Amino acid sequence: MGLTHMQIKELLDESACHECEGVGPDHVCVRIAAIAEMPSRFGDFHIFAFYNNKDFKEHVAIVRGDVTDAEDVPVRVHSECLTGDVIGSLRCDCRDQLESALRMIGKMDKGVLLYMRQEGRGIGLINKIRAYGLQEHGYDTVEANLALGFRDDERDYSVAAHMLESLHIKSIKLITNNPKKIYDLTKYGIKVSGRIPHVMPANKHNRFYLETKALKSGHLIDLHGKQHLPEQADPPVIEGMDEEQIEIIRSFYQGYSQNEILKMKTRRD
Numbered sequence: 156m157g158l159t160h161m162q163i164k165e166l167l168d169e170s171a172c173h174e175c176e177g178v179g180p181d182h183v184c185v186r187i188a189a190i191a192e193m194p195s196r197f198g199d200f201h202i203f204a205f206y207n208n209k210d211f212k213e214h215v216a217i218v219r220g221d222v223t224d225a226e227d228v229p230v231r232v233h234s235e236c237l238t239g240d241v242i243g244s245l246r247c248d249c250r251d252q253l254e255s256a257l258r259m260i261g262k263m264d265k266g267v268l269l270y271m272r273q274e275g276r277g278i279g280l281i282n283k284i285r286a287y288g289l290q291e292h293g294y295d296t297v298e299a300n301l302a303l304g305f306r307d308d309e310r311d312y313s314v315a316a317h318m319l320e321s322l323h324i325k326s327i328k329l330i331t332n333n334p335k336k337i338y339d340l341t342k343y344g345i346k347v348s349g350r351i352p353h354v355m356p357a358n359k360h361n362r363f364y365l366e367t368k369a370l371k372s373g374h375l376i377d378l379h380g381k382q383h384l385p386e387q388a389d390p391p392v393i394e395g396m397d398e399e400q401i402e403i404i405r406s407f408y409q410g411y412s413q414n415e416i417l418k419m420k421t422r423r424d
């Protein structure tokens with residue numbers, strides 16, 4: 156059962172006059188600004204559009220079923236990637252990650268996908284395209300990395316955490332292959348009762364892509380053999396990968412920090 160009209164009205168009324176001290180050092184506060192039904196090819200959802208006082212971006216929650224006061228709600232946090240999500244770019248696997256998460260949640264009684272409008276890890280589309288271009292024109296990945304920059308994870312998760320609070324979710328099961336995400340959300344007061352592995356269906360492209368990634372152990376390689384940066388902070392795990400491949404990918408991502416990525420100077424093509 157989805158949300159009733161009464162529940163939607165209550166959530167909107169409550170948000171209209173919501174004020175709090177905010178989440179994290181930046182005092183991030185979030186309000187639900189609009190709610191509507193959203194039937195989709197992945198199932199029936201409600202879409203929640205949020206206002207926030209930090210980046211003023213229009214983050215959304217795609218909500219399946221009635222999650223109000225619910226425990227163990229499956230939640231996926233996805234960062235916007237225009238080139239991957241919309242255009243189907245093969246420079247990254249963002250669209251595969253997004254679609255498989257929506258497909259998974261669409262089959263469940265309840266669940267949430269937070270779609271965070273932080274293109275290019277929060278530095279925007281122009282810088283992301285700039286970094287792609289630099290890689291094409293023979294710049295090494297350090298320069299491209301510097302242009303791409305890195306997302307401030309703390310800020311992201313504080314907005315996401317407050318969004319989950321605004322939805323009155325009591326505890327979540329995070330759909331992720333990345334234990335660090337659990338830690339980050341917990342830091343902002345979200346009760347994470349468990350983790351659901353995010354396994355994507357294999358296809359012609361990503362099977363090769365991930366085999367390559369796994370074989371190069373520790374280097375992120377795109378389809379053309381050039382190193383690139385992950386846009387989603389999650390190690391992708393594909394149906395059909397063996398334990399060793401999964402472990403190589405997971406352990407690499409788990410440990411990375413800005414400095415470590417900056418040290419990854421090796422170009423492989």
Ligand SMILES: [Zn+2]
Nearest residue numbers: 174175184185
């Ligand atoms: Zn607030």
Ligand SMILES: [Zn+2]
Nearest residue numbers: 236239247249
């Ligand atoms: Zn992407």
